[in-house]
Amino acid sequence: MEEAFLILEKGFWAGIAALGFGVLFNVPQRTLWAIAWIGALGSFVKFVLLEIDVNIIFASLAGASLVGIVSIPLAHEIHSPPLIFSIPAVIPMVPGALAYQMMIGLMKIAVHTTETGMEVVLTDTFQAAMKATFILLSLAVGVAVPMLVTRKESAKRIRIKL
Amino acid sequence: MNQELGKIADVLLETGALLMGAGANTGRIRVTVNRIAHSLGYQVELLITHRALMVSVIDDEGETFTSKLKRTPPHGVNFKVLSGISRMSWRVQDEDWELDRINEELNRLKSLPHYPRWLILLLVSLAGASFCRLFGGGGIEMLVAFIATFSGLFVRQEAVKKNFNLFICVLMAAAVASLIAGAAVKLGIGKAPELAFATSVLFLVPGVPLINSFTDLIDGNVSTGIVRGVNGFMIAFCIALGMMLAMVLYKI
Numbered sequence: 001m002e003e004a005f006l007i008l009e010k011g012f013w014a015g016i017a018a019l020g021f022g023v024l025f026n027v028p029q030r031t032l033w034a035i036a037w038i039g040a041l042g043s044f045v046k047f048v049l050l051e052i053d054v055n056i057i058f059a060s061l062a063g064a065s066l067v068g069i070v071s072i073p074l075a076h077e078i079h080s081p082p083l084i085f086s087i088p089a090v091i092p093m094v095p096g097a098l099a100y101q102m103m104i105g106l107m108k109i110a111v112h113t114t115e116t117g118m119e120v121v122l123t124d125t126f127q128a129a130m131k132a133t134f135i136l137l138s139l140a141v142g143v144a145v146p147m148l149v150t151r152k153e154s155a156k157r158i159r160i161k162l
Numbered sequence: 163m164n165q166e167l168g169k170i171a172d173v174l175l176e177t178g179a180l181l182m183g184a185g186a187n188t189g190r191i192r193v194t195v196n197r198i199a200h201s202l203g204y205q206v207e208l209l210i211t212h213r214a215l216m217v218s219v220i221d222d223e224g225e226t227f228t229s230k231l232k233r234t235p236p237h238g239v240n241f242k243v244l245s246g247i248s249r250m251s252w253r254v255q256d257e258d259w260e261l262d263r264i265n266e267e268l269n270r271l272k273s274l275p276h277y278p279r280w281l282i283l284l285l286v287s288l289a290g291a292s293f294c295r296l297f298g299g300g301g302i303e304m305l306v307a308f309i310a311t312f313s314g315l316f317v318r319q320e321a322v323k324k325n326f327n328l329f330i331c332v333l334m335a336a337a338v339a340s341l342i343a344g345a346a347v348k349l350g351i352g353k354a355p356e357l358a359f360a361t362s363v364l365f366l367v368p369g370v371p372l373i374n375s376f377t378d379l380i381d382g383n384v385s386t387g388i389v390r391g392v393n394g395f396m397i398a399f400c401i402a403l404g405m406m407l408a409m410v411l412y413k414i
Binding site: 009010013014016017018019020021022023024025026027028031043079080081083084087088090091092094096097099100103106107136137139140141143144148156 | 185187190239240241242243244245246248249252276277281282285286287288289290292293295296297360361364365367369370372373375376377380398402405406409
């Protein structure tokens with residue numbers, strides 16, 4: 001029960017983060033509430049999947065895909081292109097912590113003088129770097145999913161009923 | 163006739179350049195410019211690069227054509243412009259807009275105000291605190307992340323205003339944010355201050371260039387995709403450099 005509440009709470013904070021980036025990217029005012037909601041929704045799905053031991057890359061892909069799909073009907077409703085909704089909404093899923101670990105690792109490699117323990121640092125750093133890259137890739141793919149699947153040039157031609 | 167073509171080319175280039183500056187991906191620029199050109203009754207060929215656009219406008223008979231080149235404005239994400247141009251392109255098609263009407267609308271979109279500065283500072287700092295919470299930080303860490311993000315963003319806004327190089331702006335912002343969050347690590351404020359340290363620079367993450375880079379690459383626009391990717395990585399590198407500065411100074 002407590003875990004369920006924690007995931008909901010994290011979803012809430014993801015929504016706030018999405019809202020902040022929406023304002024930073026100067027989105028139209030009428031889209032702000034929707035951005036907060038789908039930002040919360042996408043991250044909520046990601047955290048639920050992480051809870052049932054899904055790999056973080058696939059969890060991010062699923063969350064971002066959901067954001068991408070939901071932003072199509074929203075785009076019809078609020079008259080703005082889908083990426084206005086989807087890009088700020090997936091920013092909370094950006095692998096900041098992994099990028100940080102990678103950075104620390106690279107610094108250790110650069111500054112390290114003794115030979116011992118180097119293997120661990122190398123593998124950890126490489127793993128963090130690969131995870132961060134693939135998560136970023138899956139975010140971009142997730143956002144583009146509706147376009148890739150329907151092979152339409154414009155979201156205006158895609159009909160998704162909520 | 164040629165003068166008319168020149169005017170059309172100017173409008174199309176202005177539209178494309180605004181889109182590129184505001185953070186649209188390459189496919190979107192091409193589709194939007196094509197849509198407007200076809201609505202006006204012309205064929206168009208486009209060359210899209212990161213820093214300049216080239217357009218050839220061809221009239222219906224395919225006999226006369228004009229080519230023009232335009233440099234894109236400095237890049238700064240602005241989804242209000244992006245959304246406005248997208249809406250405009252459909253109205254040009256559906257309501258048969260004239261050239262003057264399009265020019266008027268473009269000028270209006272360019273002059274649209276940003277959100278008030280205090281609101282941006284407040285909400286982006288809240289986003290920084292949220293990130294800290296998402297990575298497992300508590301109340302104190304969130305407060306540290308809030309203050310660090312606030313100061314960092316303030317510095318970046320000032321630096322942008324003073325026309326510093328884009329990467330220097332990011333470097334200064336990252337350094338200030340990490341120096342403030344790093345102080346919390348050094349003094350041992352809160353349970354896990356390194357969480358605040360890691361999240362205080364996340365407002366600088368080049369999300370739009372990196373996502374656009376992948377979108378372009380998937381789309382087959384490899385050259386713009388690579389340029390955007392390199393730009394994104396250079397921004398990320400500047401963030402890392404700023405953090406490194408704090409880590410070296412504080413020896414953490």
